Amino acid sequence: MKSDHQLVIYNSLSGKKEKFVPLHEDHVGMYVCGPTLYSEPHMGNMRTFINFDFIYRCLLYLGYKVKYVRNITDAGHIINSAGQEVDSIGSAARTAQVQSLEIVYTYNVKFQELQRIYNLLPPSIEPTATAHIQEQIEVIEQIIENGFAYVVNGSVYFDVKTYMQQHNYGALSGRKVDELEQETRTLNAQDEKRFFADFALWKKANPEDMQVWRSPWGNGNPGWHIECTAMSTKYLGKQFDIHGGGLDLKFPHHEDEIAQNCGSFGCNPARYWMHANMLNVNGKKMSKSLGNYFLPKEIVEGTSTLFTKAYPAAVVRFFMLQAHYRSTLDITEEALNASEKGFERLMEGLSLLEKLTPSSTSSVEVAKVLSPAEAAICDDFNAPILIASLFDAVKYIHALNEGKEHLTQEDLLWFTQAMTTLVQAVLGIEPSKKEENQRLSGVMDMVITLRQQAREQKDWTTSDMIRDGLAKAGIQIKDNKEGTSWS
RNA sequence: GGUCUCGUGGCCGAGCGGCUAGGCACCGGUCUGCAAAACCGUAUACUCCGGUUCGAAUCCGGACGAGACCUCCA
Numbered sequence: 001m002k003s004d005h006q007l008v009i010y011n012s013l014s015g016k017k018e019k020f021v022p023l024h025e026d027h028v029g030m031y032v033c034g035p036t037l038y039s040e041p042h043m044g045n046m047r048t049f050i051n052f053d054f055i056y057r058c059l060l061y062l063g064y065k066v067k068y069v070r071n072i073t074d075a076g077h078i079i080n081s082a083g084q085e086v087d088s089i090g091s092a093a094r095t096a097q098v099q100s101l102e103i104v105y106t107y108n109v110k111f112q113e114l115q116r117i118y119n120l121l122p123p124s125i126e127p128t129a130t131a132h133i134q135e136q137i138e139v140i141e142q143i144i145e146n147g148f149a150y151v152v153n154g155s156v157y158f159d160v161k162t163y164m165q166q167h168n169y170g171a172l173s174g175r176k177v178d179e180l181e182q183e184t185r186t187l188n189a190q191d192e193k194r195f196f197a198d199f200a201l202w203k204k205a206n207p208e209d210m211q212v213w214r215s216p217w218g219n220g221n222p223g224w225h226i227e228c229t230a231m232s233t234k235y236l237g238k239q240f241d242i243h244g245g246g247l248d249l250k251f252p253h254h255e256d257e258i259a260q261n262c263g264s265f266g267c268n269p270a271r272y273w274m275h276a277n278m279l280n281v282n283g284k285k286m287s288k289s290l291g292n293y294f295l296p297k298e299i300v301e302g303t304s305t306l307f308t309k310a311y312p313a314a315v316v317r318f319f320m321l322q323a324h325y326r327s328t329l330d331i332t333e334e335a336l337n338a339s340e341k342g343f344e345r346l347m348e349g350l351s352l353l354e355k356l357t358p359s360s361t362s363s364v365e366v367a368k369v370l371s372p373a374e375a376a377i378c379d380d381f382n383a384p385i386l387i388a389s390l391f392d393a394v395k396y397i398h399a400l401n402e403g404k405e406h407l408t409q410e411d412l413l414w415f416t417q418a419m420t421t422l423v424q425a426v427l428g429i430e431p432s433k434k435e436e437n438q439r440l441s442g443v444m445d446m447v448i449t450l451r452q453q454a455r456e457q458k459d460w461t462t463s464d465m466i467r468d469g470l471a472k473a474g475i476q477i478k479d480n481k482e483g484t485s486w487s
Numbered sequence: 488g489g490u491c492u493c494g495u496g497g498c499c500g501a502g503c504g505g506c507u508a509g510g511c512a513c514c515g516g517u518c519u520g521c522a523a524a525a526c527c528g529u530a531u532a533c534u535c536c537g538g539u540u541c542g543a544a545u546c547c548g549g550a551c552g553a554g555a556c557c558u559c560c561a
Contacts, residue, residue, distance in 0.1 A: 041561080088559070176490090179490070248555075276561070278555075319499085385502085388501070477523075
């Protein structure tokens, strides 16, 4: 561990912040539930992935060797409590009149592109459900062997009642099964299940199914929850350090994952469960069903009807990291604009830092400037506090620039590297790339020279005409001490 | 209906027993031919009502309001 600070993580399992102690020193196994590729992930989905990307980056920064597994759901049948079968990928395929794999492949390509645009580090492994059918079958067999599942008419169900005799179903979500029964509004029409809370591990094939796999129980499809158990076990072991996902997956998905893992291997898969909170639009969760969503690409391209302009992906990412991952975040144009200005201030501070000249002595300890940033990272990955500390550092950079503070060459180098690491490697914010337009910049050089000549002759009419004309064309003139620049 | 979470200044959003969060906007200043930009600085807050405490935005109880989950969802 590089840091002097002790990392604490809020564990959803206990509802408390806990000291983070990995199972294997310096190594961290982390599993995060990825997207279901029946449509293009929306901005809310992206917030979760951005948050866990930040967490991954923090762990790397702290010196851990991280194995980060994020699955891709490209198969799976869900039986909801009303007994209806949901096969989102299959129905998307039927609607588009293509094969399931085509749907999955199309959206996976888009998802990979989004990861690039939003600067998400690629996980160590991105396994797909369809490539792990055999592993899923093996886990189900183990659960049956342990007596926590039963076979009915070609389908396999998890036996919650039997499981409860030895384990705590509801350990994560805090739900109590007898309460659940009363809570369930619609009466369960699924007569195959012995108990209303039982869930499918394997579902017998329907005639309309486009994808079907062979199993000891006949042709069918895996249940929704089992893929995560199979893949996390295969790549991270029966128990690993961190399991993450969106808050909306806490129940039933993660609760059922715990049941499956305990039912097959006798242990909770993860020691630390982390849940990222939702992205809100006008105070309501962004979701497909509410229709209040927009796509991550639309905001970057300026084609979303919610906003009047386009925002660079780095700005959107920065905006998201200005809220803690456990809080909901309301996205509005006003808030986004505020972040954009702040983002630019931070970036300008960074580029100013590289132009500073060293001094023979240092007036401030660099470690003291950087310490709050590390403390923020270690306090349950507190990105907003980290960013606040970076803004404090920007103030310090300006003080250095104005000669109010000074640093030796050695300290300046240290400070510069640390700041760059925190912004680029940890926050995952790349400096905005200025679009190099050779022809335009040539023209602009000339225009600025002309305006400068007019100003020297105190010909304010001409110089203001140039300034206003450029403003109309969307180009802003900035007069600094060193001269005139534009953007 | 059940379970849970949250209500912070104009906006977004940290903090979670005593110490300026931060960003944006506002206002004042420096700079400027005037502006803009940039930089510096000040101010504004903790839904309400009780309680615990020397001290509460922070803990406890209640009211009101909002949201999430209990159906698929990141």
